Amino acid sequence: xxxxxxxxxxxxxxxxxxxxxxxxxxxxxxxxxxxxxxxxxxxx
Amino acid sequence: xxxxxxxxxxxxxxxxxxxxxxxxxxxxxxxxxxxxxxxxxxxxxxxxxxxxxxxxxxxxxxxxxxxxxxxxxxxxxxxxxxxxxxxxxxxxxxxxxxxxxxxxxxxxxxxxxxxxxxxxxxxxxxxxxxxxxxxxxxxxxxxxxxxxxxxxxxxxxxxxxxxxxxxxxxxxxxxxxxxxxxxxxxxxxxxxxxxxxxxxxxxxxxxxxxxxxxxxxxxxxxxxxxxxxxxxxxxxxxxxxxxxxxxxxxxxxxxxxxxxxxxxxxxxxxxxxxxxxxxxxxxxxxxxxxxxxxxxxxxxxxxxxxxxxxxxxxxxxxxxxxxxxxxxxxxxxxxxxxxxxxxxxxxxxxxxxxxxxxxxxxxxxxxxxxxxxxxxxxxxxxxxxxxxx
Numbered sequence: 225x226x227x228x229x230x231x232x233x234x235x236x237x238x239x240x241x242x243x244x245x246x247x248x249x250x251x252x253x254x255x256x257x258x259x260x261x262x263x264x265x266x267x268x
Numbered sequence: 269x270x271x272x273x274x275x276x277x278x279x280x281x282x283x284x285x286x287x288x289x290x291x292x293x294x295x296x297x298x299x300x301x302x303x304x305x306x307x308x309x310x311x312x313x314x315x316x317x318x319x320x321x322x323x324x325x326x327x328x329x330x331x332x333x334x335x336x337x338x339x340x341x342x343x344x345x346x347x348x349x350x351x352x353x354x355x356x357x358x359x360x361x362x363x364x365x366x367x368x369x370x371x372x373x374x375x376x377x378x379x380x381x382x383x384x385x386x387x388x389x390x391x392x393x394x395x396x397x398x399x400x401x402x403x404x405x406x407x408x409x410x411x412x413x414x415x416x417x418x419x420x421x422x423x424x425x426x427x428x429x430x431x432x433x434x435x436x437x438x439x440x441x442x443x444x445x446x447x448x449x450x451x452x453x454x455x456x457x458x459x460x461x462x463x464x465x466x467x468x469x470x471x472x473x474x475x476x477x478x479x480x481x482x483x484x485x486x487x488x489x490x491x492x493x494x495x496x497x498x499x500x501x502x503x504x505x506x507x508x509x510x511x512x513x514x515x516x517x518x519x520x521x522x523x524x525x526x527x528x529x530x531x532x533x534x535x536x537x538x539x540x541x542x543x544x545x546x547x548x549x550x551x552x553x554x555x556x557x558x559x560x561x562x563x564x565x566x567x568x569x570x571x572x573x574x575x576x577x578x579x580x581x582x583x584x585x586x587x588x589x590x591x592x593x594x595x596x597x598x599x600x601x602x603x604x605x606x607x608x609x610x611x612x613x614x615x616x617x618x619x620x621x622x623x624x625x626x627x628x629x630x631x632x633x634x635x636x637x638x639x640x641x642x643x644x645x646x647x648x649x650x651x652x653x654x655x656x657x
Contacts (some may be wrong), residue, residue, distance in 0.1 A: 229475035238531035248607050252614045255472045262450035
């Protein structure tokens with residue numbers, strides 16, 4: 225998760241075109257999606 | 269990990285967190301609207317629209333805009349110019365005097381011009397009061413309204429935050445060893461539920477919090493870092509000017525000529541600002557013109573050209589030292605303003621996650637674990653939270 229976040233942070237900064245922006249958005253959305261997934265899943 | 273080692277790391281986590289939590293909460297709460305400050309400013313401003321002109325319309329003379337600004341405030345000084353590369357605007361910054369500006373940089377005000385027509389669009393003295401609220405939020409976020417001492421204090425709080433994150437990582441594995449990743453025990457006590465949420469959000473947003481925390485610390489040190497550069501590289505460059513009197517206002521050469529000289533000295537770069545001689549952010553003898561690249565990365569990296577303010581001749585093209593390059597690179601990674609609106613929204617969500625981590629840590633500290641009172645059963649799976657142990 226950490227590596228994915230760092231990749232997302234850097235890809236938008238270092239990337240030259242839209243593909244890198246999309247990769248950044250997806251990579252940084254993964255932690256948010258993970259939290260939502262575990263918070264809404266059925267009772268543990 | 270031995271129980272003693274866990275106790276030591278728990279103490280580090282507890283005290284580093286406790287000392288910085290209140291200030292980090294202020295930072296996160298004020299940072300949330302600041303992520304969207306450009307959108308909020310656009311929404312609040314009621315400036316007249318720019319003139320509709322062909323895209324290749326050349327820029328109006330900067331000297332004429334400066335003359336207009338001086339005519340509006342004849343007793344004041346021009347401190348700097350900003351030439352926007354996003355919008356067709358030029359901002360002329362003014363202040364009552366260099367003494368006042370050096371003592372209180374917020375004493376400066378600005379006049380906004382249409383870059384193609386040279387027409388005055390807005391005087392900051394007439395801006396909506398709500399716009400000043402963003403500036404207030406920024407200072408609360410960056411220095412608690414206390415200037416440099418506040419910024420250094422916040423840098424120290426950022427350092428404690430980083431220590432809390434590292435100690436939290438060290439503690440995460442032993443504390444979660446009997447639980448599956450992401451477990452939130454909703455059927456147990458509220459304390460355990462918040463402990464699990466604290467651990468989940470903390471570990472998932474860890475890398476983002478580390479990067480934003482570390483770059484925040486670097487940003488807080490921007491003033492001292494810039495002062496070091498002025499006291500070393502710039503001072504060495506200015507040695508041959510010793511004994512020379514700084515230029516008086518009537519001696520200052522053309523701003524347009526200085527702008528053209530800097531553009532020629534920095535080919536392929538955009539010259540976006542000009543600092544007047546006498547500014548604490550410049551030198552006593554030069555127009556300092558800052559140029560930047562035009563790729564996502566190089567647009568964050570600024571390089572100065574020094575133009576003799578009397579003669580208009582190029583005097584030096586300086587390379588920035590590594591610590592100021594690090595500062596420049598840390599800015600986008602702290603502000604989250606380099607990847608469009610989706611990145612800003614993700615930044616906001618991760619900021620909210622950090623607020624929950626801080627708030628839950630505080631809650632866990634205020635409601636100590638029952639195991640301390642001799643009833644360990646409920647907490648044994650996950651002995652200690654962030655600030656709550």
